[in-house]
Amino acid sequence: MNLPIPYPDPMPLPAPVWLLRTLLLLTFFLHVLFMNCLLGGTAVALVCTVRRKSSAFSVRLAGDLGRLLPSVFAFTITLGVAPLLFLQVMYGQFLYASSILIGVPWLAIIGMVILAYYGVYFFSMNLSTTNRHEKKGRTTVVLALVVLLLASIAFVYSNNFTLMLAPERWLDLYHSHGSGWNLNWSEPSLVPRYLHFVLGALAVSGLGLVVMGLRQQEDAYRQWLIEQGSLLFTGTTLLNFGVGFWFLVKLTGPVRLAFVGGNAFATSLLGVGMLLPLAAVAHLIMAKAHKSPKRQLVVGVSCGLLTVAVMVVMRDVLRNLALAPYFNPNQLPVAPQWGIILLFVVLFIAGLATLYYMLRKVAIATRVQAAAAQKLQ
Amino acid sequence: MNYPVWQLGFPGGLLIAAVAVLHVFISHFAIGGGAYLVLTERRAYSQNDSELLGYVRHHSKFFALLTVVLGAVTGVGIWFTIGLVSPEATSSLIHTFVWGWAIEWVFFFVEIAAALVYAYHWDTLDRQTHLIVGWIYFVAAWASLVVINGIITYMLTPGRWLETGKFWDGFFNPTYWPSLWIRTAMAVGLAGIFGLVTAMWEPPALRERVVRWAGWWLVLGIAPLLPLSRWYFHDFPSYSRAYFSGMYPQVRHALLGAAVCTGVALALALLFALLRPKVMNPVIVAVLLVAGIGVMGSGEYLREFSRYPYVINSYIYANDIRIGQVESIAASGVARTSPWVEGSAADPRADQRHYGRQLFALECGSCHSVDGYRGMRKFARGWDAKFAGEILLHLPVVRETMPPFAGDAHDRAALGSYLASLAPAIPSGTNDKEIGQQVFAIHCAMCHSVGGRRRPLDLKGTDPEAIAGMLGTLSDINPNMPPFTGTDAEGRALAVYLSNSSQ
Ligand code: HEM
Numbered sequence: 001m002n003l004p005i006p007y008p009d010p011m012p013l014p015a016p017v018w019l020l021r022t023l024l025l026l027t028f029f030l031h032v033l034f035m036n037c038l039l040g041g042t043a044v045a046l047v048c049t050v051r052r053k054s055s056a057f058s059v060r061l062a063g064d065l066g067r068l069l070p071s072v073f074a075f076t077i078t079l080g081v082a083p084l085l086f087l088q089v090m091y092g093q094f095l096y097a098s099s100i101l102i103g104v105p106w107l108a109i110i111g112m113v114i115l116a117y118y119g120v121y122f123f124s125m126n127l128s129t130t131n132r133h134e135k136k137g138r139t140t141v142v143l144a145l146v147v148l149l150l151a152s153i154a155f156v157y158s159n160n161f162t163l164m165l166a167p168e169r170w171l172d173l174y175h176s177h178g179s180g181w182n183l184n185w186s187e188p189s190l191v192p193r194y195l196h197f198v199l200g201a202l203a204v205s206g207l208g209l210v211v212m213g214l215r216q217q218e219d220a221y222r223q224w225l226i227e228q229g230s231l232l233f234t235g236t237t238l239l240n241f242g243v244g245f246w247f248l249v250k251l252t253g254p255v256r257l258a259f260v261g262g263n264a265f266a267t268s269l270l271g272v273g274m275l276l277p278l279a280a281v282a283h284l285i286m287a288k289a290h291k292s293p294k295r296q297l298v299v300g301v302s303c304g305l306l307t308v309a310v311m312v313v314m315r316d317v318l319r320n321l322a323l324a325p326y327f328n329p330n331q332l333p334v335a336p337q338w339g340i341i342l343l344f345v346v347l348f349i350a351g352l353a354t355l356y357y358m359l360r361k362v363a364i365a366t367r368v369q370a371a372a373a374q375k376l377q
Numbered sequence: 378m379n380y381p382v383w384q385l386g387f388p389g390g391l392l393i394a395a396v397a398v399l400h401v402f403i404s405h406f407a408i409g410g411g412a413y414l415v416l417t418e419r420r421a422y423s424q425n426d427s428e429l430l431g432y433v434r435h436h437s438k439f440f441a442l443l444t445v446v447l448g449a450v451t452g453v454g455i456w457f458t459i460g461l462v463s464p465e466a467t468s469s470l471i472h473t474f475v476w477g478w479a480i481e482w483v484f485f486f487v488e489i490a491a492a493l494v495y496a497y498h499w500d501t502l503d504r505q506t507h508l509i510v511g512w513i514y515f516v517a518a519w520a521s522l523v524v525i526n527g528i529i530t531y532m533l534t535p536g537r538w539l540e541t542g543k544f545w546d547g548f549f550n551p552t553y554w555p556s557l558w559i560r561t562a563m564a565v566g567l568a569g570i571f572g573l574v575t576a577m578w579e580p581p582a583l584r585e586r587v588v589r590w591a592g593w594w595l596v597l598g599i600a601p602l603l604p605l606s607r608w609y610f611h612d613f614p615s616y617s618r619a620y621f622s623g624m625y626p627q628v629r630h631a632l633l634g635a636a637v638c639t640g641v642a643l644a645l646a647l648l649f650a651l652l653r654p655k656v657m658n659p660v661i662v663a664v665l666l667v668a669g670i671g672v673m674g675s676g677e678y679l680r681e682f683s684r685y686p687y688v689i690n691s692y693i694y695a696n697d698i699r700i701g702q703v704e705s706i707a708a709s710g711v712a713r714t715s716p717w718v719e720g721s722a723a724d725p726r727a728d729q730r731h732y733g734r735q736l737f738a739l740e741c742g743s744c745h746s747v748d749g750y751r752g753m754r755k756f757a758r759g760w761d762a763k764f765a766g767e768i769l770l771h772l773p774v775v776r777e778t779m780p781p782f783a784g785d786a787h788d789r790a791a792l793g794s795y796l797a798s799l800a801p802a803i804p805s806g807t808n809d810k811e812i813g814q815q816v817f818a819i820h821c822a823m824c825h826s827v828g829g830r831r832r833p834l835d836l837k838g839t840d841p842e843a844i845a846g847m848l849g850t851l852s853d854i855n856p857n858m859p860p861f862t863g864t865d866a867e868g869r870a871l872a873v874y875l876s877n878s879s880q
Binding site for chain 2: 002003004005006007009011012013014015023070071074075077078080081082084085086088089092093095096097099100101103106107109110113114117118121170171174175178179180337339340341343344347348350351354355358359361362365366369
């Protein structure tokens with residue numbers, strides 16, 4: 001059969017593939033971390049507002065999340081832009097085609113992001129300005145909508161990033177709905193892949209709670225945060241073993257084979273990707289019994305984050321395996337724009353320094369204020 | 378050809394325009410507003426004006442909310458949209474400028490972080506540091522304009538890039554500088570509008586002070602627009618400067634709109650912000666806001682229209698077909714070029730109209746709808762398939778804004794039969810002159826006018842017999858003219874009409 005795969009752009013790649021791929025994976029890793037904290041964080045905030053009557057800590061956590069989430073949202077978006085850029089350079093002909101086929105849901109992401117973003121702000125501002133009960137009820141509804149929106153956005157992403165790997169399905173979708181009212185329902189791995197991501201997001205936000213706990217001065221609240229976070233991570237991660245297995249089973253033959261022995265790199269990634277979360281869970285559980293659990297917790301959280309990194313690389317390996325019959329970016333002509341790449345690197349470092357400057361100033365000032373407040377008491 | 382077409386039911390260009398105007402408005406406002414906030418804050422400190430400080434403080438949150446959310450996300454939105462509507466051109470932009478975008482992303486990142494710190498840490502940071510953060514915000518925001526401006530102007534005037542293919546040749550292209558300063562001036566003006574809008578929430582005494590202060594911004598932003606636009610226009614490609622000669626009513630209207638909006642805004646700013654700030658009220662502010670959107674909107678429209686028939690001047694047409702491709706598509710046919718079309722024009726069993734409809738989506742749909750904006754049904758009223766197939770050979774003559782049709786004779790026949798099926802009509806009337814006028818509308822009016830600006834025909838008094846004879850030789854008179862395909866009776870009626878009409 002003739003597949004309608006567009007030819008790649010006639011222009012050469014403006015940088016070597018290794019550089020583009022490194023930046024893609026690096027920025028995507030950061031995007032995923034923030035996205036997970038956003039998706040999981042809003043879900044946790046929702047649970048907290050529902051439980052606000054029975055648990056004082058829940059009220060407090062909702063407040064803390066309300067302060068954090070708007071910034072987390074901003075960085076999720078900003079950090080999503082960069083991988084999209086690098087992805088388009090390397091895999092544009094697949095991504096543009098699949099995006100057009102699901103044009104309506106794909107563009108709807110923009111509207112959904114805006115709505116969800118304002119929803120998060122609504123939640124955040126209502127926490128600080130009022131305590132009236134009716135408003136709280138409304139906050140719960142808004143938060144629930146935000147969670148729903150974010151989950152839908154993630155679902156559209158899963159659709160597009162699976163559809164771009166399946167050119168054999170494109171023509172049917174195009175000729176049935178050229179208007180872009182499509183989703184990639186006939187993809188066997190769609191649902192497990194999506195669930196795998198969502199459960200992963202909840203797990204990572206559990207790690208986020210643990211980190212929040214570690215930074216907390218007050219003992220009881222600290223304890224509670226760490227406990228809840230560990231519980232969330234452990235529960236969702238154990239479930240995710242099942243879902244991950246389901247995902248693996250639903251991959252197309254050759255790709256699956258690569259992960260179970262056919263390809264040494266893919267297989268060892270899978271192995272490491274299964275050991276790391278186990279190590280994370282083990283450390284979080286051990287920390288419970290420990291008197292000064294900080295070390296265990298830090299190791300646990302680090303293993304969790306490493307798991308995410310491994311998953312990000314695995315996802316890339318999966319993409320390349322799935323596209324291997326049609327395309328390999330390493331075969332594209334390359335004409336690196338080194339001068340501008342250098343300029344980018346310089347500005348990037350300057351940007352990080354500026355960021356560091358601002359955050360440090362805020363941190364110092366916050367500490368000074370907290371100390372002053374304590375003195376007053 | 379390379380990609381599927383997103384069949385929206387209306388021209389994709391319209392969707393881009395809708396998202397872009399919203400984004401352009403907010404993002405320019407985000408740049409100017411940054412400077413406005415810091416300078417107002419500084420002013421409040423130096424004049425020890427705690428009311429004014431309270432005002433900036435209060436509105437900085439609203440500002441962050443608007444720019445960080447709507448500004449940033451609609452920017453991503455444009456990017457999504459152009460990828461859906463013009464994937465080939467988007468891919469080309471990304472390949473040329475990916476590092477420009479990467480640099481812009483750095484600024485974007487710093488900008489967002491600074492906006493959040495600025496708006497939420499009035500109490501935490503000392504004055505000096507807070508002001509510095511404000512400046513960081515403004516510089517990062519303006520720097521992202523410095524970058525994106527190179528990419529936007531490149532599409533209209535790629536300049537030496539067309540020969541060298543070098544990043545910097547495309548980036549610092551002929552319209553780079555005038556466009557940068559126009560956009561900067563607009564940002565300053567919009568900051569003034571932001572100041573006025575927010576001033577309306579303040580008590581009278583403070584309001585008056587803020588109105589006068591914001592008024593200066595507005596005036597300062599508007600005043601240089603006219604000379605800057607002339608400079609900008611001077612560097613336009615010559616083909617698109619011709620669009621401004623009066624031939625295109627839509628261009629005339631947009632120019633008029635821009636001029637009226639600018640004039641009204643300047644007059645209102647001088648009168649009610651600088652001279653009589655007491656009088657300024659929400660209604661006037663609303664008018665200013667609308668005028669601001671009007672200036673931006675018509676400016677963007679003119680810039681987009683000037684780029685027609687290209688999306689990237691002399692490189693890719695607005696229907697996403699590469700210039701270099703047109704010839705090869707004409708040789709091999711669309712069906713063999715695009716894997717996305719169903720059926721084939723050469724296959725006599727295939728449904729020609731269905732095939733033609735796909736060609737319409739592929740080659741015309743980015744600018745024309747069927748019934749709505751630039752609706753084809755109204756343009757093709759009365760066409761027969763033969764005439765439609767002929768006219769497709771001359772699209773750039775019909776309008777300079779149109780790319781040539783790319784396809785072989787089968788493709789033209791198929792698209793022609795689809796176009797002819799849109800609004801079949803037989804000229805009818807009580808006398809030859811009436812019928813002749815309709816024949817003219819069907820066969821000639823897309824290229825000629827009688828008593829108008831477009832290739833006026835003045836055959837008054839010419840012998841109808843001679844005109845009728847001439848109709849058989851139109852392609853000999855000028856090879857850009859399709860042969861007359863009407864019946865003999867229609868030809869005679871047309872001749873009567875022409876010999877009786879003049880300027
Ligand atoms: C704000 C809510 C968002 C959520 C919940 C979200 C969620 C996700 C999810 C679940 C995936 C993985 C999909 C899969 O592989 O099955 C993903 C990937 C991705 N997202 Fe986000 N996303 C969000 C916003 C954005 C934005 C605004 C952008 C860009 C402008 C973006 C850019 C990307 C890119 C480029 C990838 C794929 C990277 C790759 O394939 O290497 N995301 N996102």
